[in-house]
Amino acid sequence: MTNLPQLRFKNLGINTHKEAVIYMRSDCPVCRSEGFEAPARIQVRLNGNTVIATLNTIDSPLLSMEEASLSTYAIEVLQAQAGDILHLSHPRPVESLSYIRDKINGEELTKPQLSQIIADVVAGSLSDIQISAFLASSGKGRLSYQEIMSLTQAMIDVGTCLSWPNKTVVDKHCVGGLPGNRTSIILVPIVASFGLTMPKTSSRAITSPAGTADTMEVLAPVDLSLAHMRRVVEQENGCIAWGGSVNLSPADDMFIRIERGLGLDSEGQLVASILSKKISAGSSNIVIDIPVGPTAKIRSIRIANVLKQLLINIGKALNVNINVIITDGSQPVGRGIGPALEAKDVLAVLSNDKNAPRDLRERALILAGMILEFSPHVEAGAGKSLATSILESGNAWKKFQAICQAQGGMFEPPTAAYTQSIEAKYSGIVTDIHNHHLARVAKLAGAPTAKAAGVELLVHLGTHVNAGEPLFIIHAESRGELEYAANYVAQEQPIISIKKEER
Secondary structure (H helix, E strand, C coil): CCCCCEEEEEEEEEECCCCCEEEEEEEHHHHHCCCCCCCCCCEECCEEEEEEEEEEEEECCCCCCCCCEEHHHHHHHCCCCCCCEEECCCCCCCCCCHHHHHHCCCCCHHHHHHHHHHHHHCCCCCCCCHHHHHHHHHHHCCCCCCHHHHHHHHHHHHHHHHHHCCEEEEEEEEEECCCCCCHHHHHHHHHHCCCCCEEEEEECCCCCCCCCHHHHHHHCCCCHHHHHCCCEEEEEECCCEHHHHHHCHHHHHHHHHHHHCCCCCCCCHHEEEEEHHHHHCCCCCEEEEECCCCCCEEEEEEHHHHHHHHHHHHHHHHHCEEEEEEEEEECCCCCCCCCHHHHHHHHHHHHCCCCHHHHHHHHHHHHHHHHHHCCCCCCCHHHHHHHHHHHHCCCHHHHHHHHHHHHCCCCCCCCEEEEEEEECCCEEEEEHHHHHHHHHHHHHCCCCCCCCCCEECCCCCCCCCCCCEEEEEEEEEEEEEEHHHHHHHHHCCEEEEEEEEEC
């Protein structure tokens, strides 16, 4: 290794999320001697750790001739410290690239080929462009049933797989695309207080105003170590933690980042994503919610049914019991959109507040009931009634507080410093609420990074409104973000459509 070209590490603090990038001067001795030009792939070694990074060149004094910098992800992989000596070389040819080319040409890939692609994705051997090529060639029905099953298994195999002492381990997942649909935080304490094991690992937002982990983080710590997560589950039967901290299906995290950027929406990839995460968490029985609506992620019953059958069949092949429910995705759920606002809705439901959002409560009880029916002690059809009694007795609220304390303490949701109401221009009946545009408003207001930011929805489909009556309230932590979101509302097509009253 001492014969490899070397540069001294300087941290420029550049965050590229999960992409490994190396920054070098284009006229430095290593680039000249090795013929490195952007966007070459370079193998970087440090203290026994290795990453393959994409080269970005700098033509300024930001780096000296003897220095190189790394993206934050590459720094984490290499455990680099300022002043460390980086050893650089050309990477070996990546065999899985030939498999990706085969897939581009329409060939069906074998299980070993898919396993090699996933291994190379996690190892960082494939660039974002190469991963994008694989995802694009696998989208829109281009994966066979056998390929989806092999891909799911490969994604499970490269990460951590949890196991639990109880035979029945339950979980729930929603395919997404519906603002405010934060049922998981409600149903986990219902299910856990009954006695079933539910180690809920959730994601943070990628393009939405809040993921389950973002909302739960307003109320309790979610960045738990595997040991801490186990202690919480052993003590309380359940947890609500961020999945990224326990290395479940790491390839999926990389795929999601690129899929969102490309705007890809593949049923096969979605099935592999969901099942690899849930099976890695040790789940044996899973309820999956598929909201369908004109502005939801899944927009037709036909696609929902295709997805449903794939999930059930592949789950069965992998020895997991899947129960799928197709729900109404025509409008947001609850009132809050954004971490703190959603958290307030969740607390209202759990504490049996009479003003709690009824739609959020009802969805959570239906899903909790389906999960409870996985128990051999609960008869088919009796789950929702049982879930309702657990909620109304206050046991779910007590269990939720206990879970929060076990995870590190329970917090009070913050309140935004700035708000602005968006009012109806005329009287009439609300006929349409655009999920995507409303979520966009919440994001422009600062969510999910600004925890108190988001949108408070005051109407639902069928609501009668008078001219000048508030439709929703934008919440922001800074005046600039509030104006940014309000300007989007003014410029966008109607986010909430109203059928004008006839006089």
